[in-house]
Structure formats: C-alpha cells, structure tokens
Amino acid sequence: TGRVIIDGQAVEIAGAKNLLELVRRTGVELPTFCYHSELSVYGACRLCMVEVEKMGLVASCSTPPSEGMVIYTNTMRTKRLRKVILELLLANHDRECPTCVKSTTCKLQKLAKQYGVNKIRFGSRDVKLPIDDSSSSIVKDPNKCILCGDCVRMCKEIQGLGIWDFAFRGSKTQVTTAFGKELSEVDCINCGQCITVCPTGALTAKSEVEQAWKAILDPSKTVVFQIAPAVRVALGEEFGLSAGSAVTGKVVAALKKLGADKVFDTLFAADLTTIEESMEFISRLEKGDKLPLFTSCCPAWVKYCEQAHADLLANISSCRSPQQMFGSLVKKHYAQVIGKEPGEVVCVSVMPCTAKKFEATRPEFTTGGVRDVDIVLTTVELAQMIKEAGIVFNELEPAGFDNPLGMGSGGALIFGASGGVMESVVRFVSGYTSGAEIGRIDFYPVRGMQGLKEAEVEVNGQKLKLAVVNGIANAEKLVQRIKSGEAGYHAVEVMACPGGCIGGGGQPEVNDTAARVQRLKTIYNLDTMEQVHKAQDNIYVNHIINQWLNGTGSATVHHELHTRYVP
Ligand code: HC1
Numbered sequence: 001t002g003r004v005i006i007d008g009q010a011v012e013i014a015g016a017k018n019l020l021e022l023v024r025r026t027g028v029e030l031p032t033f034c035y036h037s038e039l040s041v042y043g044a045c046r047l048c049m050v051e052v053e054k055m056g057l058v059a060s061c062s063t064p065p066s067e068g069m070v071i072y073t074n075t076m077r078t079k080r081l082r083k084v085i086l087e088l089l090l091a092n093h094d095r096e097c098p099t100c101v102k103s104t105t106c107k108l109q110k111l112a113k114q115y116g117v118n119k120i121r122f123g124s125r126d127v128k129l130p131i132d133d134s135s136s137s138i139v140k141d142p143n144k145c146i147l148c149g150d151c152v153r154m155c156k157e158i159q160g161l162g163i164w165d166f167a168f169r170g171s172k173t174q175v176t177t178a179f180g181k182e183l184s185e186v187d188c189i190n191c192g193q194c195i196t197v198c199p200t201g202a203l204t205a206k207s208e209v210e211q212a213w214k215a216i217l218d219p220s221k222t223v224v225f226q227i228a229p230a231v232r233v234a235l236g237e238e239f240g241l242s243a244g245s246a247v248t249g250k251v252v253a254a255l256k257k258l259g260a261d262k263v264f265d266t267l268f269a270a271d272l273t274t275i276e277e278s279m280e281f282i283s284r285l286e287k288g289d290k291l292p293l294f295t296s297c298c299p300a301w302v303k304y305c306e307q308a309h310a311d312l313l314a315n316i317s318s319c320r321s322p323q324q325m326f327g328s329l330v331k332k333h334y335a336q337v338i339g340k341e342p343g344e345v346v347c348v349s350v351m352p353c354t355a356k357k358f359e360a361t362r363p364e365f366t367t368g369g370v371r372d373v374d375i376v377l378t379t380v381e382l383a384q385m386i387k388e389a390g391i392v393f394n395e396l397e398p399a400g401f402d403n404p405l406g407m408g409s410g411g412a413l414i415f416g417a418s419g420g421v422m423e424s425v426v427r428f429v430s431g432y433t434s435g436a437e438i439g440r441i442d443f444y445p446v447r448g449m450q451g452l453k454e455a456e457v458e459v460n461g462q463k464l465k466l467a468v469v470n471g472i473a474n475a476e477k478l479v480q481r482i483k484s485g486e487a488g489y490h491a492v493e494v495m496a497c498p499g500g501c502i503g504g505g506g507q508p509e510v511n512d513t514a515a516r517v518q519r520l521k522t523i524y525n526l527d528t529m530e531q532v533h534k535a536q537d538n539i540y541v542n543h544i545i546n547q548w549l550n551g552t553g554s555a556t557v558h559h560e561l562h563t564r565y566v567p
C-alpha cells in the first residue's frame with residue numbers, strides 16, 4: 001500500500017511486485033531483456049535501471065516499491081548506462097544482423113535502435129563458437145547469446161527440465177547444456193519454449209523453408225499441405241494484424257499462391273483423433289484398465305514421458321497425433337487415390353510447434369520407407385515463405401480447404417487450446433453413450449490459461465474425473481500426485497506449452513500472455529461459429545473411416561492411426 005512518485009506523478013503501489021510494473025502503469029515501457037512476468041526475477045541485464053532518490057540507480061525489476069519512493073525513469077545517468085550496456089552487449093555479439101533469422105524481430109537490434117546506439121566504442125569479439133544444429137527442432141548459435149538467462153529459467157521453471165545452464169566464468173561465461181553435449185544428446189523435449197523468450201538469434205527453430213521450396217518447385221512432386229488449429233489464430237501477427245486475428249481463409253489462399261497442390265486441414269485428423277481416443281477411453285473405462293488415460297497429441301509430452309515415466313507409457317493413448325494420422329492417411333491412401341507412389345507425394349505440415357518437427361522424424365511414422373510427414377514448417381516459417389514470394393497477405397481473398405481431408409468440427413479446432421482435446425472427447429463420449437443427438441456441449445471448466453484445470457462430468461451415470469495441464473513442470477507435479485495416490489483421474493490432457501498449442505515454440509513472438517489469451521479467445525469464437533460442433537458429426541471423417549479404413553475398430557485403423565510406445 002501507499003504511493004510512490006514516478007517522474008513527478010503519484011502512483012498507487014497496490015498489487016505491484018516491483019518498480020518495473022509500477023512504471024509500466026504510468027505509460028512508460030522500460031527496456032529489459034530478462035524480465036518476464038511468468039518467470040522468476042533475475043535482474044541480470046540491468047537495462048531497466050531507474051534512479052531513486054536516496055538510493056541511486058536500481059534495477060526496477062528486482063526492487064520492490066515502498067511508500068514515498070521518488071523515482072526517475074529518464075535521467076542522464078539512466079540514459080548513459082543503458083547505452084553503455086547495449087554497446088557492451090553488441091561488442092560481444094556476432095553482428096551479422098541482416099543475415100540473422102531474428103533480424104527485425106531481435107530485441108537487441110530493436111533496443112539499439114530505440115536508444116540511439118549508432119556506434120560501438122569497444123572492440124569486437126574475435127572468438128567464434130560452434131553452432132549446434134544437432135536437434136531436429138532447435139538451432140543454437142552461442143555467438144548471439146547475451147546471457148540474459150531467459151532460456152535457462154524458462155526450461156527450468158515452466159518445463160521443469162533444466163536443459164540450459166550457465167557454464168564457465170567471467171568473459172568466458174556461456175549458456176550451454178550439461179557437459180556441453182549437443183542438444184540432440186540431452187533430454188530436451190523440443191518444445192521450443194526457450195526460443196519464445198530468447199531476445200536474439202541465439203535460439204531459433206530449425207528452418208525447413210528451403211526443403212519446402214524445393215518440393216513446391218519440383219514438378220514431379222504433388223505437394224499436400226495440412227494446417228494445424230493454432231496457426232490460423234497467430235499467423236496474422238507476422239503481417240501486423242492484432243494478436244488472435246482469425247486468418248484461416250487467407251492461410252489457405254497464401255498456400256495455393258505459393259504453389260501447394262492441395263491444402264487440407266489438420267482439423268480433419270483431429271476429429272479422427274477425437275473419435276479414436278474416445279473409443280479407447282470408453283473401452284478402458286469398461287475394463288477399468290490403464291487409467292487415467294493420458295493424451296498423446298503433444299510430442300514434447302510424449303518424449304518427456306518416455307524419458308521420465310516409462311511406467312506411464314501404457315496409460316498414454318495409443319492414438320497417433322493428428323499430424324501423424326494425417327500423414328498416414330496421405331501416404332497410405334490419398335497417394336493411391338491420385339495414382340501416385342508415397343514418395344511422389346510430399347506432405348507438408350504447418351504447425352505452431354517445434355516438437356512436431358521431431359515427431360515427424362520418428363521412425364515409426366513411415367510408409368513404404370518414406371516419411372508420412374516430410375516437412376514441418378512453423379507458423380513463423382510459413383510467414384517467411386509468404387514474404388519471400390512477395391504475397392501481400394493482408395489483401396488476400398480468403399480461400400477454402402480442399403476435400404476430402406479439408407473439413408473439421410469445432411471440437412477439432414479447439415485442440416489448439418489447452419483443454420481442447422479433453423472438451424472434444426467429452427463432446428464425443430457424451431453423445432456416443434447417450435446414443436442421441438445431444439446438441440452443443442460447451443465445457444467451460446477445462447478452458448483457459450491456468451496451468452492445472454480439474455473437472456467432473458457425468459457420463460452414463462458414471463462420474464468421470466478429468467484433469468488438464470499445460471507446462472511440463474505442472475504435468476510433473478500432477479503425475480507425482482497421481483502416483484502417490486493423492487489425486488485420481490479417469491483422463492488427463494497434457495500440453496507442454498503455456499496455454500496449449502496457441503503458445504507453441506513455432507508461433508510469432510509475443511512478449512506477454514495477453515497475446516496468447518487473444519489467440520485462445522479467437523479459437524473459442526471460431527468454434528462457436530462452426531456448424532459442425534462435434535467430431536462424430538463430421539461426415540467426411542465418417543466417410544473416410546468407412547471407405548479407406550474398413551470402419552471404426554478395424555485392423556486397418558489400428559495399424560494406420562495408432563502406435564505403440566516402447567519403454
Ligand atoms: Fe497442436 Fe494437434 S492441437 S498438437 O497443439 O493435437 O502443434 O495447433 O496440430 O497434431 O490438431 C500443434 C495445434 C496440432 C496435432 C491437432
């Protein structure tokens with residue numbers, strides 16, 4: 001309680017944890033690399049320094065406000081200090097800005113411009129450290145690291161993994177993996193959350209843009225795209241549209257202009273996943289076996305479970321993720337329908353996720369020796385291709401998906417938000433067990449950004465206990481409670497990224513949770529407008545199950561849409 005004076009203006013302290021938050025309330029944005037409201041305060045970059053009477057210069061992120069403080073945000077000393085810090089960082093930084101993936105979105109570049117750093121009074125570094133591109137999802141360029149520690153805290157605090165840490169001392173300090181191993185050799189789950197907080201080009205997604213161009217420009221290949229649920233509520237941000245703008249029709253139009261032969265929808269496969277996972281759930285409930293059922297769509301969660309909880313693998317749904325169900329359908333059936341060999345059809349996914357790149361390389365997801373999903377582009381990579389092609393995205397006339405793999409229900413759309421898979425399963429199971437048309441089911445308890453959501457639903461006279469978690473640290477806590485008997489559920493949905501896929505490591509960069517909330521809101525708005533609300537009402541999916549897969553529960557379905565996790 002109490003008040004402080006900021007640049008001559010009285011401000012109520014109420015609820016503010018630090019001076020940085022209070023200054024923001026006055027409409028002044030202080031520069032910072034290492035402050036993220038969802039992570040612990042580190043106070044390393046010192047850029048957010050303010051001058052406080054009787055205290056001098058303090059880091060605003062790590063200074064709690066107290067009654068009567070008199071604060072100045074813009075003095076000769078703060079100005080000089082910020083400039084020196086930025087110059088020192090730049091002196092020690094690989095300044096290949098125009099060729100850097102993060103050029104124009106890099107925070108170091110942006111702040112250098114904003115604070116008028118137009119010369120560097122210090123010598124440049126001459127050491128060049130090796131780039132680590134061993135991972136299928138993430139590239140690390142240590143020459144661009146500014147040691148803010150954001151990735152370290154993200155991986156430790158939100159994902160509970162601690163893949164990154166500081167090593168060496170003084171001017172030799174680096175952020176690296178344990179024993180400096182390559183990223184592919186450690187237990188990284190490829191979630192890409194470290195990328196989302198990296199202010200520079202030190203951590204970026206492994207680009208597959210060149211492979212995609214090669215396929216599109218090869219006349220002997222038929223190139224088939226699928227678009228994940230969460231891409232359509234975020235891609236617009238790359239073209240200056242507000243967070244959460246719905247751009248579904250424009251994405252399809254852009255892909256057709258780029259040269260896609262067919263543009264299908266991951267939503268189609270998500271409906272298939274809902275049906276398969278629900279049938280599996282119903283069967284486990286009847287047998288009272290392998291409960292709780294854990295969802296399997298998130299490849300970062302699956303990898304985590306393989307590494308940390310092999311004893312739980314039997315509880316994970318055997319369903320392939322929608323991305324991989326789609327790939328399997330394309331390579332095993334669609335290719336045949338259009339008279340092509342699996343190798344002549346290139347299946348490209350556009351995903352909000354870096355772990356999907358890894359998932360697509362898993363050896364179990366192949367047909368006739370070729371990968372089911374050949375190329376995985378992130379939302380940001382697709383934006384890159386659209387820009388390269390000179391397409392004026394904002395002026396595109398919307399286009400519709402192709403059939404037969406282009407239709408999806410509202411239940412499939414909400415897969416892109418944490419809680420969506422669970423809600424979609426609830427929509428299916430309630431309808432299936434009642435055997436009647438049940439109308440809309442909007443299941444609010446599992447919606448929202450919270451790390452853990454719990455809900456109960458009555459199906460066929462049985463009370464089912466459900467849990468939804470996002471963030472692997474939250475998942476780990478829940479697993480511990482389940483293992484100790486402290487908590488019990490029938491089904492658990494896990495997504496590795498905050499808010500679910502809308503907050504994936506391949507999405508346009510956002511500095512706060514507000515943008516994620518907007519994306520989430522749009523997903524549910526789009527669901528409300530969908531005429532087909534539940535997976536079981538997707539007539540195209542029902543048709544394909546019968547025509548291509550010999551009906552629900554067939555050996556074909558089992559073989560082509562499911563997988564096995566081997567401890
Ligand atoms: Fe997701 Fe999924 S919802 S995992 O978050 O189950 O990536 O969007 O495509 O596969 O459908 C991601 C999103 C995505 C799969 C689906």
Ligand code: SF4
Nearest residue numbers: 155188189191192194
């Ligand atoms: Fe950690 Fe995820 Fe980054 Fe891997 S990708 S280092 S698990 S935050």
